[in-house]
Amino acid sequence: KQLDFAGEIEKSTQRAADLTRQLLLFSRKQALQPHDLDLNEVVTSITKMLQRVLGEDVEMQFKFSPQPLLVHADAGMVDQILMNLTVNARDAMPKGGRLLIETSAVEFDEVTAAQTSQARPGSFACVSVSDTGGGIPPEILPRIFEPFFTTKDVGKGTGLGLATVFGIVQQHQGWINVYSEAGQGTTFRIYLPRLTKASDKKANWSSLAAIRSGNETILLVEDESSLRAAIRITLSRLGYRVLEASTGAEALEVWKEHRAEIRLVLTDMVMPGGLTGKELGEQLLQHDPKLKVIYASGYSADIAGKDFHLEEGVNFLAKPFAANKLAQTVRNCLDKI
Ligand SMILES: Nc1ncnc2c1ncn2[C@@H]1O[C@H](COP(=O)(O)OP(=O)(O)O)[C@@H](O)[C@H]1O
Ligand SMILES: [Mg+2]
Known part of the structure; x- marks a missing residue:
C-alpha cells in the first residue's frame, strides 16, 4: 500500500515537472539556439525515447526522405515537437496501433498554397506524425492549438502540448497542418524552411x-x-x-x-x-x-x-x-x- 502511494506521488511530481517545463517553454519564448541540422538525424536520434513513451502496443514506423533535410533549427525544440505529438498519439491509441513518422522535402507553389492556409512558396522540410487513433472530431479541430484546451481528464491533459508545438513552429518561421479522419487517425505535418543549394533545387524539381x-x-x-x-x-x-x-x-x-x-x-x-x-x-x-x-x-x-x-x-x-x-x-x- 505504502509503495503504491509513493508511486502516485512520484507520478504527480513527474506531471508537475512536465507541466512546468511546458509552461516555461510556452510562455517564455525561449531563446532559440539554432544550428544547421539534418532533420532526418534529429528524428533518428530521438526514436528510442519516443518508443519508450509509446509503449509496446504501438508499432513505430519511419519513412525518411532519401536526401538530407537541412534546416536551421533548435534541436531540443524539434525534439519537443516530436515528443508532444507522440504523447498525443499514444493517448489517442489506448488499445495500441501504429505511429508513422515521415520526413520529406517539399516545394510549395500556388496549387500547394491553396491547400494550406499558412503556406508560402519556397523550399521546405516536412516532418509528419500519423497515428491510427480515433481521430479528432471536426467540431473541436479548430480549438486544439489553443493553450489549455484539452479533452482529457483533470490531471491527465494540460492542454499545452499543441500550443507549445505551435509556438515552436512559428518561432522557426514554419507552420503546422492537421488532417484527421474519424475512426482512421490523425496526421500532423510540420513545415520548416529548408536550406537548399541552388543545385539540388534543380535536380528534384x-x-x-x-x-x-x-x-x-x-x-x-x-x-x-x-x-x-x-x-x-x-x-x-x-x-x-x-x-x-x-x-x-x-x-x-x-x-x-x-x-x-x-x-x-x-x-x-x-x-x-x-x-x-x-x-x-x-x-x-x-x-x-x-x-x-x-x-x-x-x-x-x-x-x-x-x-x-x-x-x-x-x-x-x-x-x-x-x-x-x-x-x-x-x-x-x-x-x-
Ligand atoms: N493525435 C491525436 N488524436 C486525437 N486527438 C488529439 C490528438 N492530438 C491532440 N488531440 C486533441 O487535442 C487536444 C489538445 O492537445 P494538447 O494541446 O496536446 O493537450 P493535451 O494532450 O494535454 O490534452 C487533446 O486533448 C485532444 O483532444
Ligand atoms: Mg498533449
Missing part, C-alpha cells in the same frame, strides 16, 4: 512544362472551392478538359451525363455529404472498370489505403501537392494499363 500533358476529360471532385479552382486551372492549362463536382452526390450526377467522355476521376477522400471519395470511386469503377481514379488525401497513404491499394504518384496524391506532382500523377494514372 521537374518543371510543369517538362511533364507530358493531354486532352482527356477529367472529373474533379473536391469540396473546397479554392483548391478545386487551383486544380482546375492547372489541369486546363495543360490541355485537359475538366468537369467539376463538390460532393460525391454531385459527382454521380455529372457522371450520368458525361460518362462516355470521362477518362479519369480525381477525388478527395474526405468529403461532406455522406459519400466518401473511396465509395465514389468504387461505385464508378463498377459502371466502368476501365475508368482511372486518383484519390487525394492529407492523411498518409500507408494508413488511408489500409483496405485498398494506394500508390503515391499513380492513384494517390498526398495533400498538399504541388502543380507538377498533380500533372505527373494524372499522366501516370492515365497511361497505366
Whole structure:
C-alpha cells in the first residue's frame, strides 16, 4: 500500500515537472539556439525515447526522405515537437496501433498554397506524425492549438502540448497542418524552411512544362472551392478538359451525363455529404472498370489505403501537392494499363 502511494506521488511530481517545463517553454519564448541540422538525424536520434513513451502496443514506423533535410533549427525544440505529438498519439491509441513518422522535402507553389492556409512558396522540410487513433472530431479541430484546451481528464491533459508545438513552429518561421479522419487517425505535418543549394533545387524539381500533358476529360471532385479552382486551372492549362463536382452526390450526377467522355476521376477522400471519395470511386469503377481514379488525401497513404491499394504518384496524391506532382500523377494514372 505504502509503495503504491509513493508511486502516485512520484507520478504527480513527474506531471508537475512536465507541466512546468511546458509552461516555461510556452510562455517564455525561449531563446532559440539554432544550428544547421539534418532533420532526418534529429528524428533518428530521438526514436528510442519516443518508443519508450509509446509503449509496446504501438508499432513505430519511419519513412525518411532519401536526401538530407537541412534546416536551421533548435534541436531540443524539434525534439519537443516530436515528443508532444507522440504523447498525443499514444493517448489517442489506448488499445495500441501504429505511429508513422515521415520526413520529406517539399516545394510549395500556388496549387500547394491553396491547400494550406499558412503556406508560402519556397523550399521546405516536412516532418509528419500519423497515428491510427480515433481521430479528432471536426467540431473541436479548430480549438486544439489553443493553450489549455484539452479533452482529457483533470490531471491527465494540460492542454499545452499543441500550443507549445505551435509556438515552436512559428518561432522557426514554419507552420503546422492537421488532417484527421474519424475512426482512421490523425496526421500532423510540420513545415520548416529548408536550406537548399541552388543545385539540388534543380535536380528534384521537374518543371510543369517538362511533364507530358493531354486532352482527356477529367472529373474533379473536391469540396473546397479554392483548391478545386487551383486544380482546375492547372489541369486546363495543360490541355485537359475538366468537369467539376463538390460532393460525391454531385459527382454521380455529372457522371450520368458525361460518362462516355470521362477518362479519369480525381477525388478527395474526405468529403461532406455522406459519400466518401473511396465509395465514389468504387461505385464508378463498377459502371466502368476501365475508368482511372486518383484519390487525394492529407492523411498518409500507408494508413488511408489500409483496405485498398494506394500508390503515391499513380492513384494517390498526398495533400498538399504541388502543380507538377498533380500533372505527373494524372499522366501516370492515365497511361497505366
Ligand atoms: N493525435 C491525436 N488524436 C486525437 N486527438 C488529439 C490528438 N492530438 C491532440 N488531440 C486533441 O487535442 C487536444 C489538445 O492537445 P494538447 O494541446 O496536446 O493537450 P493535451 O494532450 O494535454 O490534452 C487533446 O486533448 C485532444 O483532444
Ligand atoms: Mg498533449
